[in-house]
Amino acid sequence: MPRDKSFSHEKVNRAIREEFLAKGYEGASIRSIGERAGMTSAGLYRHYADKAAMFDAMVEPLVKDIKAWISSHKNKKYSLIESEGPSVKDEVFGESFFDLIEDIILPKKAEFQMLINCSKGTKYENFIHDFVIQNQDDFLYAIQLMKKSGYPVVELSQEELHMLLSAYTTACFEPIIHNYDDDKIKKYLTTLQDFFMPGWIKIMGLS
Known part of the structure; x- marks a missing residue:
């Protein structure tokens, strides 16, 4: 058989x-x-072929999904900002980083934990730092678009934005890294959203 x-x-x-x-x-x-x-x-x-290929097979599909979500998300936001519609505030923040976690990361929680907690010695070991740097560049571009469109954006240095995004990203990933159950993760993410979102709205001149 x-x-x-x-x-x-x-x-x-x-x-x-x-x-x-x-x-x-x-x-x-x-x-x-x-x-x-x-x-x-x-x-x-x-x-x-080897241990590296095994690790890649576990985490690379998730990494690709995260990158695809980020790319789609930022392009949508750029278009909304440039359109200067009357509800741009609600639309720009209607879909957020928390949706990425709920839609893309939570269904592959074990793979995400592997990516963050277990990747030392692989090409993914600086994933969070690289993720923050990419989001920093995207956010700076969005701020410039807002400024160009006449929004009273808060002037931030790259260092300030890096600290804010590092704190934000780390806080959002913490409940998953510590393997809390999904209900608890969603509860904590709601708390983080209530805490961080007013600051991001203010920085982008939408308050």
């Missing part, structure tokens, strides 16, 4: 996920992953 290759691959992926979450990338071993999957190291290599 032929072996079910899809089941075998799912079993390997489950073992990989468990190993990285338990030990991190640097502490994980091919041998231990094989033991979790019930196969030899040679058997694992029929699924993935």
Whole structure:
């Protein structure tokens, strides 16, 4: 009877996920992953070329989804700002970073925890810093658009904005990193939204 290759691959992926979450990338071993999957190291290599490829397979789909959401989100916001519609405030902040977390990150919470907590030694180990830098550039561009459109934006240095975005991003990711249940995460995100959103509205001259 032929072996079910899809089941075998799912079993390997489950073992990989468990190993990285338990030990991190640097502490994980091919041998231990094989033991979790019930196969030899040679058997694992029929699924993935090496440990780096295994980690990539776990987190790269999530990273791509996050980047795609950010790209779509910022382009929508830029268009709204340039349109100068009467409800631009509500529309610009109608979809927020909290939607990214709820729609994209929470369904792949284990992969996100792996990305943030377990990625030392991989190309993803500076994910949060790189994420903040990209959002900093996007936010500065949005502020310039607001200023050009006549909104009384708050003048911020790159350093100030970096500190604000670092605090904001870290706070929003904390409940997921600490593996709270989804209901608690959503509750804490509502608190963070109530705290941070008035500040972002003020900075963009929409208060």
